[in-house]
Amino acid sequence: MQRPCQAKNVGFYGDFFDVNNAVNTKSEAKRHTAAPCVTIHGPTYNTETRENPMQQLIDRLKLVPHPEGGFYREVYRSGQAVSSSATKAPRQALTHIYFLLLKGQVSRFHRVLHDEVWNYYEGAPLRLLRWHGATIEEQLIGPGEANYCTTIVGGDFQAAESCGDYTLVGCTVAPGFDFADFTFADNSQWLIVPEQARQTYQRFR
Known part of the structure; x- marks a missing residue:
C-alpha cells in the first residue's frame, strides 16, 4: 500500500545523459555547472536566484542535475x-x-548493479521504493522513522521522493558507481508489475 507522501512526476534530462552512451560523471558535471537555469518538466529552478534557500543549498554543495531526477x-x-x-x-x-x-521531484525507477546505501542528512523524511521482481515495497527514512539509512541490493530497481519541501541524502555504492552499471526500467520489465501497482507508481517511471 502506498504511504502518504505526494509529489508530481519529473522528467528525464535527455540532453544530459544517454544510457546507451554512458559517460563518466565528472565530465558531464563540468558541462552542466555553468547552466543558468534547470527546467525539470514541472518546477523551474533558476540558478541565478540566490535568495532561494533551496538554490543556496544547491550552490553551497555544488550540485548539478542527475539523470534520474534531483x-x-x-x-x-x-x-x-x-x-x-x-x-x-x-x-x-x-x-x-x-x-x-x-x-515536486522524484528519483525515477532505475537500477544499479551494486549495493547502494542511502543515508539521511537533512530535510523531510525520504520515501524510498524497492522493486524486486513483481513486488514494489516502500520505506521511509529520516526524522520520526525507524531508520536513518537503508540499503538497496544491487540489481533491484529503486525510486524515491521527499515527503516535504526537500530531502538531502548521501548515497554510497560499493563497488563504486559507474554509469555503465546504471539503467532505467524498460516497458517489458514494468509490465511484470501487477496493474494496480503500476497505476500507483506510474509517476516514478
Whole structure:
C-alpha cells in the first residue's frame, strides 16, 4: 500500500545523459555547472536566484542535475580498485554522492548493479521504493522513522521522493558507481508489475 507522501512526476534530462552512451560523471558535471537555469518538466529552478534557500543549498554543495531526477555531486571516489562480480570488470572500491530531491521531484525507477546505501542528512523524511521482481515495497527514512539509512541490493530497481519541501541524502555504492552499471526500467520489465501497482507508481517511471 502506498504511504502518504505526494509529489508530481519529473522528467528525464535527455540532453544530459544517454544510457546507451554512458559517460563518466565528472565530465558531464563540468558541462552542466555553468547552466543558468534547470527546467525539470514541472518546477523551474533558476540558478541565478540566490535568495532561494533551496538554490543556496544547491550552490553551497555544488550540485548539478542527475539523470534520474534531483541534484547530486560525487564527493568521494576510492583510489582502490576491485574486481566486480556483477560486471566482471574493474571498479573503484567505493563512491559517495550528495543527492537532493526537492518538493515536486522524484528519483525515477532505475537500477544499479551494486549495493547502494542511502543515508539521511537533512530535510523531510525520504520515501524510498524497492522493486524486486513483481513486488514494489516502500520505506521511509529520516526524522520520526525507524531508520536513518537503508540499503538497496544491487540489481533491484529503486525510486524515491521527499515527503516535504526537500530531502538531502548521501548515497554510497560499493563497488563504486559507474554509469555503465546504471539503467532505467524498460516497458517489458514494468509490465511484470501487477496493474494496480503500476497505476500507483506510474509517476516514478
